[in-house]
Amino acid sequence: MGARFPLGRPGGEAGTPPGYAHCVSLRFPPCRGQHLWPGLAGSTVFLAKYAHFGGVLRYFYNRPVLKQRTLKSLTRAVGVGLHSGQRVEITLRPAAPDTGIVFRRVDLPNAPDIVVSAESVTDTRLASTLSCGNAKVHTVEHLMSACAGLGVDNLFVDITAEEVPILDGSAASFVFLLQSAGIELQNAPRRFIRLTRPVEVREGEGANEKWARLEPYHGYKLSFEIDFNHPAVDSTGQKVEFDLSTDSYSRDIARARTFGFTKDVEMMRSNGLALGGGLDNAIVMDDYKVLNADGLRYDDEFVKHKILDAIGDLYIVGKPLLAAYSARRSGHALNNKLLRELQAHPEAWEVVTFEDVKQAPQGFAQPARAW
C-alpha cells in the first residue's frame, strides 16, 4: 500500500549538504512498515541523497541547471590582421567559471589582460577595439560572435599582436577552432541579461537615420536591415532575421564574410588600413559586381554578416542576452552605444539563471553540440 505525504517546497533549507541545490521534506505520520511515494520516481527530480530529521525525511537533489561553458582543451591558429596586415597567433584556452572572455597580449611586457566589457570598447571605426591601459586588441567581433553562437562563456585568448586574425573573413574558422577544442560544461549556472523594458539608440534623420533596439523576448533573436545602394547588394536580401530557437548559428550565419568596395579599399590602404584584406578573406565589389570568383556563400551574405557582427558586438556586454535585437544601418559604433545605454538603465534588465534547464528558451536549453 502506498501512503501520501505532503511535499515540502524546494529551497535551501538548513542542513542541505554542499553540492545540492534543492530539498523536499516528507513529513512522516506515525506508521509502521514500508511506504511508496508515487510520482517521485520518473519525475524530473533526481533523488540524490536523503537523511532523517526526527519525523521528517528530507531528499536533497539537483535539477539539471543550465551551465556555463568553456573549452575542453586549448587550440591555436595563425593568420593576419585585416587592417594591420601583421602576422598573429592566437591560442584559445579554457577558463574557470565566471572568468568571461579575456584577451591576453602575450607579446607585451607582463602580458596584460583585456577583459571583455562594454566599457573596454575604445574604437569602433572599422571594427570593435578593446583596450586596457595601453594594451589594445582590434577586430574582436568575429571571434566574439562565434563564442556567442556556440554559447562559450569563459575563455582566455592569448594573442601575439594587436589584432585578431581575420582568417576567412567570417566566424566559420573560429567556430571550427572552438568545436575542435571541444566544449565543456562547467559547474556554475549560466547567467543571462534579460531585458524587462525596451532600450533604443538613434542617430541621423530621414534616409540617413540609423537605429538599434533591444526589447524583452524569451529567447534571442535579431533582425537587421541594411540600405546599400549597390547593384550586387540590391539584387540580394537587404533584411534578415535570425532566431536562436529555430535557426542554426553555425549553418545560417557563421559563414557570412565581411565585405568591402574596391574604391574604399584603396582609400583605406593609403591610410594604412585593410592591409591584410583581399579576395580570400572578404567579399570585394567594384561599382557593379562581386569580384570573388566563387561568388557569394549565401544569397543574402551581406546582411547576414551584419547580423554576425551584431551578435559579436552585443556579446561584449559580458553575458548572453535574452532579448530581441532589431536594427537599421547599425554598425560597431551604434551597437556599442546600445550596450552603454543598456548599462545606463539598470531598471531595463535583470540577471537571471535557469535552475531547471527545461525553463530556458529553446536554443539555450539545447546549445550547439558540445563535442
Ligand SMILES: [Zn+2]
Ligand atoms: Zn565583420
